[in-house]
Amino acid sequence: MENFLRTIGKRLWRIAAGLIVTGAFAATPAAAQDKVKAAVIFGVSNPASVNGWDRGHYQGVRKLIDDYGWDVNIAENVPFPLIASTAENYAKAGYQVVIFTSSGQYKAWDQVAPNYPETTFAMMSTTSTLPATKNVVAYEPDFFAYGVINGLIAAQATQSNKIAGVAGLPVKAVEDMFSGIVEGSKAANPNAEFLHAISGDWTNIPRAREVTALQIQQGADVVLGNAGVGTRGILDASQSGKAKFIGYATDWAEDAPDIVLTSVILGIDGWYDALAKDVVSGKVEPTIHRFGAQSFSVMPLNGKLLGEEQITKIEDSVRRYQAGELTVPVVQHKLK
Amino acid sequence: MIFDPEFLLSALRVATPLMIVAIGVLVAERSGVLFLGVEGVMLCGALFGILGAVYSGDPWIGVACGLAAGVVAGLVTAALVVWIPTDQVVMGLAMNIAAIGATSFVFRMASGDLQQMSPSIDWSVPSWASDVPGFAFLLGIPPLAWVAFIIYIVVWYVLFHSAPGLLLRSVGQSVKAANSAGLNVPWVRTVALAIAGGLAGVGGAALTVGWVRSFSDDITAGRGFIALAAVYFGRWYPRWTLLGCLLFGVGEALALRSQAFGGNPHLYLMIPYVLTICVLAFSQSGRAPREVGKPYEKH
Numbered sequence: 281m282e283n284f285l286r287t288i289g290k291r292l293w294r295i296a297a298g299l300i301v302t303g304a305f306a307a308t309p310a311a312a313q314d315k316v317k318a319a320v321i322f323g324v325s326n327p328a329s330v331n332g333w334d335r336g337h338y339q340g341v342r343k344l345i346d347d348y349g350w351d352v353n354i355a356e357n358v359p360f361p362l363i364a365s366t367a368e369n370y371a372k373a374g375y376q377v378v379i380f381t382s383s384g385q386y387k388a389w390d391q392v393a394p395n396y397p398e399t400t401f402a403m404m405s406t407t408s409t410l411p412a413t414k415n416v417v418a419y420e421p422d423f424f425a426y427g428v429i430n431g432l433i434a435a436q437a438t439q440s441n442k443i444a445g446v447a448g449l450p451v452k453a454v455e456d457m458f459s460g461i462v463e464g465s466k467a468a469n470p471n472a473e474f475l476h477a478i479s480g481d482w483t484n485i486p487r488a489r490e491v492t493a494l495q496i497q498q499g500a501d502v503v504l505g506n507a508g509v510g511t512r513g514i515l516d517a518s519q520s521g522k523a524k525f526i527g528y529a530t531d532w533a534e535d536a537p538d539i540v541l542t543s544v545i546l547g548i549d550g551w552y553d554a555l556a557k558d559v560v561s562g563k564v565e566p567t568i569h570r571f572g573a574q575s576f577s578v579m580p581l582n583g584k585l586l587g588e589e590q591i592t593k594i595e596d597s598v599r600r601y602q603a604g605e606l607t608v609p610v611v612q613h614k615l616k
Numbered sequence: 617m618i619f620d621p622e623f624l625l626s627a628l629r630v631a632t633p634l635m636i637v638a639i640g641v642l643v644a645e646r647s648g649v650l651f652l653g654v655e656g657v658m659l660c661g662a663l664f665g666i667l668g669a670v671y672s673g674d675p676w677i678g679v680a681c682g683l684a685a686g687v688v689a690g691l692v693t694a695a696l697v698v699w700i701p702t703d704q705v706v707m708g709l710a711m712n713i714a715a716i717g718a719t720s721f722v723f724r725m726a727s728g729d730l731q732q733m734s735p736s737i738d739w740s741v742p743s744w745a746s747d748v749p750g751f752a753f754l755l756g757i758p759p760l761a762w763v764a765f766i767i768y769i770v771v772w773y774v775l776f777h778s779a780p781g782l783l784l785r786s787v788g789q790s791v792k793a794a795n796s797a798g799l800n801v802p803w804v805r806t807v808a809l810a811i812a813g814g815l816a817g818v819g820g821a822a823l824t825v826g827w828v829r830s831f832s833d834d835i836t837a838g839r840g841f842i843a844l845a846a847v848y849f850g851r852w853y854p855r856w857t858l859l860g861c862l863l864f865g866v867g868e869a870l871a872l873r874s875q876a877f878g879g880n881p882h883l884y885l886m887i888p889y890v891l892t893i894c895v896l897a898f899s900q901s902g903r904a905p906r907e908v909g910k911p912y913e914k915h
Contacts, residue, residue, distance in 0.1 A: 325720060326720075326724050326727060329724075357833070477881070478881040483833075484837060490872045491872050493626065494626070494872055494873055497622050512733070513828050516828055516829050
């Protein structure tokens with residue numbers, strides 16, 4: 281009996297010790313529970329390696345983790361038919377914020393957001409409307425203004441007066457950007473002609489390369505590319521055809537220092553910064569936050585490709601446009 | 617503007633990986649093995665080709681790495697479909713799916729070093745030669761396209777004008793007859809698959825190292841299957857197979873150039889695939905090697 285009681289006593293002691301330890305561990309994640317749990321949905325695989333739009337978003341995600349201490353889960357390579365169910369699974373799992381990184385994910389945003397009012401669903405891309413619910417918010421760039429800045433640079437850097445633009449698909453963001461390029465280049469150089477082409481998707485590098493090679497063959501000496509993963513093909517064709525390349529969304533100088541004229545930075549991490557501030561302050565409202573010309577920045581122009589005078593002229597025109605001193609009419613062009 | 621020397625060069629750039637891979641498929645199928653896993657083997661060659669080129673700084677080492685990866689993948693295929701043997705269709709599909717995952721995984725681990733483009737494999741045209749149209753055109757042909765033509769000549773000669781070629785074809789035509797003649801069928805098929813895998817690997821490297829100088833997940837995007845279709849179109853003969861690949865290259869180059877006419881770009885991007893379907897539908901039905909797809913079981 282004594283042995284039995286001793287054994288029971290030991291076991292109770294162990295259970296008590298176990299409970300204390302468990303309690304301690306349970307108490308530790310209390311801080312972790314304060315962390316905002318967010319999920320980001322990417323259509324591509326390994327977004328950090330895809331320079332341009334996706335790497336820009338990845339930099340934004342890093343900002344949420346490093347600057348705000350958010351607990352962020354990334355879903356990569358999610359095909360369009362599975363975006364809604366992926367977002368839904370995150371909402372069901374208690375994620376407070378679900379982030380969409382492409383306007384092509386709008387349908388899933390619209391479909392899922394109204395069913396999970398406790399979760400904030402953020403669109404980090406072009407959108408003209410919001411889903412009919414209060415738990416949504418959008419942060420989008422003014423792609424027309426972005427195109428104007430690209431057009432101003434390209435039109436003053438071209439010697440052949442032909443600028444090439446290659447995109448993956450003719451989505452609204454591309455139409456806005458290309459319209460901006462047409463108007464921006466016209467404002468800087470009335471003789472500049474904008475040649476544009478579509479490679480057919482966002483992942484096909486060889487096709488994007490060949491489309492660009494054709495544009496260069498037609499005389500383009502400045503190339504702008506917005507074809508997702510395919511932009512690497514555009515860069516390669518520019519390098520082979522000895523054309524100047526203007527980087528899209530993030531800095532491309534390291535990828536091909538000999539031909540990258542500059543990169544026009546979209547500042548996507550700024551959108552994530554704005555989202556984090558809104559979430560933390562509890563000010564998330566169903567609004568489309570637009571980031572205009574002043575939110576974009578231009579990387580230093582390549583002095584090996586342009587003269588000092590040319591660089592000053594380009595920088596001045598961009599500055600004047602961003603300051604509102606240079607007016608460029610907003611004209612929407614339909615891609616052929 | 618559409619049909620000019622640059623158009624032909626564009627068609628050749630598109631067709632080069634296909635030509636090399638298709639010749640590999642032809643070798644495998646002539647030995648009686650359905651090489652459905654060619655897409656996956658090509659993908660392995662594409663990845664290891666670019667890894668080799670980036671890490672060594674020499675594109676030709678990249679091509680050699682693509683070849684080595686292809687040979688290994690070909691031998692794995694041989695182990696599975698010749699020596700075990702498993703169903704060739706199921707195993708081919710499994711190889712393709714596994715290759716997509718495996719290459720994406722390896723690429724992710726190595727992607728820190730793959731931000732830069734691989735070094736170029738093209739010849740630089742001397743300034744004096746760029747003014748001579750014929751010379752500039754010849755130098756504009758991708759070096760691996762010349763390699764593809766050399767491989768074609770070698771394979772054509774070996775398959776149809778040499779004793780080893782006759783052995784290989786006889787294994788593909790009738791296993792029983794080959795057995796009766798004392799041939800070691802599994803070994804012949806293993807060698808054929810090693811060659812086929814090596815060529816598929818070089819084809820993959822021709823895509824990444826020789827053409828776009830970078831890699832992305834599933835970059836082959838069905839090109840292995842197009843090479844397979846070219847072999848069927850070519851009725852298992854090298855010259856027609858090569859023609860099928862060139863036709864596809866012309867179709868793709870045409871699709872990209874037709875955008876200049878305006879209209880919906882997707883309409884033009886269908887051209888190479890519609891062309892492939894039409895050519896297959898209207899070409900004479902060929903006779904495949906009789907043993908293709910049948911697992912070898914020695915009785």
